[in-house]
Amino acid sequence: MxxxxxxxxxxxxxxxxxxxxxxxxxxxxxxxxxxxxxxxxxxxxxxxxxxxxxxxxxxxxxxxxxxxxxxxxxxxxxxxxxxxxxxxxxxxxxxxxxxxxxxxxxxxxxxSVAVTDAERLERLHRAFRRVRSGGGTASELVDRIRRDLAEVLELRECRFTTAVEPDGPPPSRLRADGSVRVEGWIWDLDRQGWPEGEVELPAVAGGRVLGRFLLTPEPGAVPASAEARLVAVDLAGLAALVLDGDGWPSQTGELEDGAGRLGVDV
Structure with missing residues (x-):
């Protein structure tokens, strides 16, 4: 290197x-x-x-x-x-x-860590203000959150899908406490790094999964800090509130997989 x-x-x-x-x-x-x-x-x-x-x-x-x-x-x-x-x-x-x-x-x-953490929190606050002010359609707001996730977690790719259940075996999952679960057990991120393949981050509101962010880290990259992962969980929760629409900006955009939509890799 x-x-x-x-x-x-x-x-x-x-x-x-x-x-x-x-x-x-x-x-x-x-x-x-x-x-x-x-x-x-x-x-x-x-x-x-x-x-x-x-x-x-x-x-x-x-x-x-x-x-x-x-x-x-x-x-x-x-x-x-x-x-x-x-x-x-x-x-x-x-x-x-x-x-x-x-x-x-x-x-x-x-x-440096203090500055980085402050930047992450400011990014979360900006996303919250953007959603509260109705700064775009649901698809635009979720896509902005998708890009925020890619930057906060320093990912190679991040995509969103409205499919709440994956095809095939369940992928690795980033949980609400910032840990990663792989096939029923907790993955040691600090010792083992990111697991292979995509890691899903569900967008949950009111106990319902309304979509999933699929995270692809850079190969061999050091996992994001626990603080960064918790900010990512909050961002996904904010996206779920946008999709739920109860008391939030109206959903005027289409959320679907396809070219140029939220479900594709960008």
Whole structure:
């Protein structure tokens, strides 16, 4: 699998940034204590981890410790350290760099997750407002929800059918709690990934199945988070309310399978 450009850039920065920082600090090594120089290199490690990932942060910590040894401990331009205090400083630089880099990387990931979850909730709110305002026929509203599902779950395909019972053996099913049921047992999404084939997501209102969304994940893709799956369940429930029509916009569009309709793959 091809590594994303951001990860490649982060790994390159993990090697080069501590080297360049240590080199730039060479004129100051006689006037600044080794401990303060090490702290400045920790700042570089944190910056790399915050912009990259935890592996880049760990590599940056190793690089910072090595170049601190090479440029700022005697004998200079050597990876040998004579002074015990310098040894302790180098080891502490490595340990602090590793710990802080992991914390910085985790904070970046958590921030990204928070932004993603907020976007999913906003997508759900937009769909709700669209339905409440009567922003289209039933077929148009359900098709918009179908496209929302494809984006929320990062699917290769998502199609809708009004058939409430599948032909042949029952397919895998995304349940109301966000879990996936396969042939009568719960599928371990985190360990096994998406099951093969389509996964159905029923559109249920008032205890009645009014249609089914058929989800096709990207091959080998990491399953969407539990939060994303719960948003998908809510979107399917919203589609069911549109189809039920009780207190919702009138259904003026045809819902049927066929070319150019909701039941085809798009």
């Amino acid at each position: 091809r590594m994303p450009f951001r990860d490649v850039a982060a790994l390159a920065a993990a090697v080069l940034a501590p080297f360049l920082a240590a080199l730039a600090l060479v004129p100051s090594r006689t006037s600044v204590t080794p401990t303060n120089l090490a702290l400045l290199l920790v700042v570089v490690v944190v910056a790399v981890a915050a912009l990259g990932n935890r592996w880049a942060g760990a590599l940056a910590a190793l690089s910072a410790a090595a170049w601190f040894d090479f440029f700022h401990t005697q004998p200079y331009q050597s990876f040998h350290i004579e002074d015990r205090a310098d040894v302790e400083t180098a080891v502490l630089l490595l340990l602090v760099g590793l710990v802080v880099s992991q914390l910085a990387a985790r904070a970046r990931v958590m921030g």
